[in-house]
Amino acid sequence: MSALRFYKATIKLGRWEVLSAVSFAVQDGEFVGMLGANGAGKTTLMRAALGLVPVASGAVSVFDQPATRGNASIGFMPQNRGAVAGLRLTGWDVVASAAIGARFGFVQLDKAARREIDWALDEVGAREFARRSIGELSGGERQLVLLSQALLGRPRLLLLDEPLISLDPAHQKSVVEIARRVCDDLKVAILFSAHELNPLVNAIDRVLYLGGGAAVIGPVEEVVTGPVLSRLYGAPIDVIHVKDRYFVMAGEVDVERDAHRHQDSAPGPARDRSDVHV
Amino acid sequence: MFEYDFMRTAFVASGIAAVLAGTVGFFLVLRGQTFAGHALSHVGFTGATGAILFGLSPFAGLVGFTLVTGVAMGLFGEKLAQRDVAIGMMLSLALGLGLLFLHFYTSAATQAAALLFGNVLGVDSSALLSLFVLAVVSLVGLALIGRPLLFASLQPELAEARGVPLRFVSSAFLAIVAVAVAECAQIVGVLLVFTLMVGPAAAAQNFSRRVGGGVLLAAGLALADAWCGLALAYYTDWPTSFWITALSGLVFLVSIAARSVASPVARPIGRILLRRLAPRA
Numbered sequence: 001m002s003a004l005r006f007y008k009a010t011i012k013l014g015r016w017e018v019l020s021a022v023s024f025a026v027q028d029g030e031f032v033g034m035l036g037a038n039g040a041g042k043t044t045l046m047r048a049a050l051g052l053v054p055v056a057s058g059a060v061s062v063f064d065q066p067a068t069r070g071n072a073s074i075g076f077m078p079q080n081r082g083a084v085a086g087l088r089l090t091g092w093d094v095v096a097s098a099a100i101g102a103r104f105g106f107v108q109l110d111k112a113a114r115r116e117i118d119w120a121l122d123e124v125g126a127r128e129f130a131r132r133s134i135g136e137l138s139g140g141e142r143q144l145v146l147l148s149q150a151l152l153g154r155p156r157l158l159l160l161d162e163p164l165i166s167l168d169p170a171h172q173k174s175v176v177e178i179a180r181r182v183c184d185d186l187k188v189a190i191l192f193s194a195h196e197l198n199p200l201v202n203a204i205d206r207v208l209y210l211g212g213g214a215a216v217i218g219p220v221e222e223v224v225t226g227p228v229l230s231r232l233y234g235a236p237i238d239v240i241h242v243k244d245r246y247f248v249m250a251g252e253v254d255v256e257r258d259a260h261r262h263q264d265s266a267p268g269p270a271r272d273r274s275d276v277h278v
Numbered sequence: 279m280f281e282y283d284f285m286r287t288a289f290v291a292s293g294i295a296a297v298l299a300g301t302v303g304f305f306l307v308l309r310g311q312t313f314a315g316h317a318l319s320h321v322g323f324t325g326a327t328g329a330i331l332f333g334l335s336p337f338a339g340l341v342g343f344t345l346v347t348g349v350a351m352g353l354f355g356e357k358l359a360q361r362d363v364a365i366g367m368m369l370s371l372a373l374g375l376g377l378l379f380l381h382f383y384t385s386a387a388t389q390a391a392a393l394l395f396g397n398v399l400g401v402d403s404s405a406l407l408s409l410f411v412l413a414v415v416s417l418v419g420l421a422l423i424g425r426p427l428l429f430a431s432l433q434p435e436l437a438e439a440r441g442v443p444l445r446f447v448s449s450a451f452l453a454i455v456a457v458a459v460a461e462c463a464q465i466v467g468v469l470l471v472f473t474l475m476v477g478p479a480a481a482a483q484n485f486s487r488r489v490g491g492g493v494l495l496a497a498g499l500a501l502a503d504a505w506c507g508l509a510l511a512y513y514t515d516w517p518t519s520f521w522i523t524a525l526s527g528l529v530f531l532v533s534i535a536a537r538s539v540a541s542p543v544a545r546p547i548g549r550i551l552l553r554r555l556a557p558r559a
Contacts (some may be wrong), residue, residue, distance in 0.1 A: 050439045070441020078435035087432070088537070090487045094432055097489065101429025102440045106421055133487050149436065 001064060003028050003157040003189035004049055006215070008058035011041070011048050018044045020213035021058060026191055028063075028156070031183045032217070033200040034193040036210030037233070042193040043079060045210070046159045049191075050076060062157060070102065075150035075188075079161040084134055084146065091130035091137060091145035095121060098149045120148040123186070124178050140171030144178065151182070158182070158190045164199055172199040179203065197224060197246050224248070279512045284399050288518075291401040291409055292504040295461040296474055298413040300500030301420060302458040303479030304493045305451065309431040312476045313362060314351060314452065317369040319459045319471040321347045324372045326393050326463075327379035336393065337405065341412070341460040348456030352449025396467030396519045398508065409461055416457045423450050428489060465504065466519045473519075474500050477526030484533035499529055 002025035011019040018041040026032050034042050047053040048060050051069040060067040062074060084094060099117050100107050121127035126144040129137055134145060143163055150158050160179065164172045176192075180203040183190050194200055197207065201220055208217045209224070211232030216223050223229075224246050229237040233250065240247040247254060279285045306315050325343020326336040347368075380390050392400060401409075420427075430437040430447050438444055455475075462471045478499035486492040507522035514521075 047439075052438060069439075074439075076436060076439045078433070078439065084432065088483055088487055089432075089489060089492075093487070093489045097425075097428045097432050098436060098440070100425050101437055102442055103425055104422060107425045149433075 001028050002026060002061075003030070003063060004191065005061045005064075006045075006048075006058070007061070009048070009060050010056045010058055011044055011053055012056045013044060013053070017056075017213055019048075019210075019215070022213075022215045023058075024208060024215050024217040026157070026189050026208075026217075028189055029183070029187045031180060031190045031192065031203060031205045032208050033197065033204040033206075034191055034208045034210065035195070035197055040210040041213070042210060043161055045215075046076070046161055046191070046193070049157075049159060050074060072153055073156050075152070075155035075158045077147055077150045077158070077160045077163060079165070085142065087135050088133050090132060091126065091134045091142070092117065092121070094134050095130065095145060095149050095152070099152050116152060120151040121145070123151055123182060124148045138171075139167055140174065143167060143171070143175055147175070147178070151186070154186070156188050158188055158192075160190060160192045162193050162195070164194050164196075169199070176200055176203045197248075198244075201244055201246065220246070279509065283403070284401075285508075285512065287401055287403045287406060288398045288508055289505060290406055292398050292465045292508055292518075293501055294406075294409050294413045295458075295465045296478075296500040296504035297497045298416055298458045299462045299471075299474040300478045300482075300497035301417060301493055302455055303475035303500070304482060304496040305420075305427055305431060306455060307476060307479040307483060308428075309451075311452075311455075312472070313365050315455050315459060315475050316472055317365045317372070318344045318348055318351075318452070318456050319463055319468040320369045320376075321372040322456075322460055322463055323393055323468040324376040324379065326468075327376045327383070327390070330389060331379045331383045336389070337408070337460070337464070340393075340463055341457060344456035344460050345453055348452035348454075349449050352452040353445065392467070393463065394467045394469050395517070396463065396465050396470060398465045398518050401464060405464070409464065412457050413461060416454045419450065419454050423447055427451055466522055470519050470523055473523040473526040474504065477523075477530050478503060481526075481530045481533035484530075484537040503529065 004026040006019075006022050006024050008021045008023055009019060010017060010021050034045070036042055044053055048055060049062060049067050051067045051071065055067070062071055087094065095117050096109055096113070099113055100109060118127060121130050124144045124147050126141065126148050129141045130145050130148075134142060137145065147160070147163060150160065163175050163179070167175065176199055179190055179192060182188065191208070192200065192204070197220070204220070206217055207220045207223050208215060209229065209232055211229070212234050214232055216228055216232065221241075224239055226237055226239050229239060229248060235250055238249045240249060280289075303315075306312055322340040322344040325339040327339075328343070329336050329339025426437065426442045426447050429440070430442050430444050434444060458475065459471050462474045466473055479496040481499055482492045482496035486495050503522050503525040507518055507525055510516070510521040511518035
């Protein structure tokens with residue numbers, strides 16, 4: 001059974017066709033890295049799986065059921081998490097707000113709910129620092145606390161939208177390792193979007209590459225190649241593969257790195273294109 | 279001071295309004311909608327003056343008008359309720375309209391002052407019941423939507439994905455805010471609603487890292503501000519609203535100081551200072 005299946009799915013935001021008749025499937029228990037430039041539709045794809053964006057034509061199904069809102073079999077970690085960083089509440093309280101947040105009425109945080117929150121925090125190794133104020137945590141710690149929320153209710157598919165954004169390489173590595181462990185321990189499928197392939201390359205089972213409204217899924221060495229990416233980007237792309245690292249170049253420009261820089265809108269002088277990135 | 283009937287009434291009325299304002303204010307501050315709350319109070323002024331002009335009860339006009347506006351703001355979505363310009367325009371427009379109503383109702387100068395700056399000592403004991411009933415209904419409503427409201431306030435995108443109806447939650451909350459605003463306006467007036475709704479709640483969020491503790495603290499601080507303000511007004515003969523705003527501001531300043539002392543940046547500095555001052559400690 002596939003955890004997530006897109007079948008000739010077309011998704012529009014207004015008049016703009018973000019995904020055009022896209023077909024792919026993420027298998028149960030599989031860890032898939034999702035890559036693509038800004039605006040390639042990574043977030044939109046996840047929102048479609050969550051039933052938050054209508055499918056113009058074709059079908060999107062989650063465990064063989066049509067995508068609907070509030071699907072309990074999906075755990076989600078959205079991308080815009082900046083607001084939480086200004087809070088003084090503890091990480092635990094933030095996770096707790098999510099754990100029972102979908103229920104109206106006089107809802108108490110009972111023992112079972114507390115145990116579930118502690119379990120989710122333990123699973124990502126965040127229980128210790130979740131007692132601190134979420135605004136005082138480091139970026140990596142905060143990301144783990146937020147990641148734990150995706151595990152609440154024991155979903156079987158995790159959609160993680162850019163968990164590595166604005167993390168340093170060491171924290172990126174630990175987040176990816178934890179995601180891999182969660183995937184293996186809990187037998188959940190994970191769709192993990194990122195700007196750069198390299199932090200993910202050793203952990204993922206397959207890669208889903210988006211570009212130009214199309215999507216290609218497969219093993220990294222088959223998808224991340226010059227011909228496939230040239231087709232997705234609609235421009236000549238070279239892929240340089242050194243040991244475990246991939247460099248996706250459009251002419252002189254390192255595509256992935258540039259996309260990343262654009263996203264963070266990081267100021268500062270343009271660095272030498274030829275230096276190797278970590 | 280409790281030997282006077284009007285003082286007893288004032289204590290009960292301000293207590294009811296303060297507990298409601300503190301509790302509702304906690305969520306208002308958490309959602310970053312304090313300006314929306316402020317604007318609702320100005321709309322309330324228009325409602326009240328309009329009601330006077332048409333011979334209706336000003337309190338009914340206040341509640342009715344803020345309620346309708348609150349729900350409408352919620353229905354327009356999260357974005358409008360947080361958009362400064364739209365709210366600012368509505369606020370000044372409402373106040374201008376209120377002024378026009380006053381202009382037609384010529385003998386209303388004292389009533390206008392009471393609306394703008396509150397007159398808790400003038401609260402009629404017969405009004406206590408409606409204050410109480412509205413407060414209870416609002417607090418029960420808040421408790422019913424409390425969990426989704428907290429979730430939607432902290433992480434709207436995640437809440438939406440989990441099936442929380444954001445728009446409904448937002449409108450229901452702003453309706454409750456509207457009632458709280460109307461209640462506070464009786465005590466401190468529409469211009470100073472901020473002081474009971476925002477001051478104690480913001481201070482509580484500086485003092486407490488927990489949700490439950492923060493809500494209780496916000497309500498407690500609002501109650502303390504209101505009652506201490508009343509007592510101080512009794513002994514000094516200065517306006518109650520002044521004392522409540524002064525106390526609310528003071529508590530907020532203390533909370534900022536407490537927060538910066540407890541912050542990880544300040545803690546090492548504090549430790550060094552402590553070592554200098556008391557080397558054995």
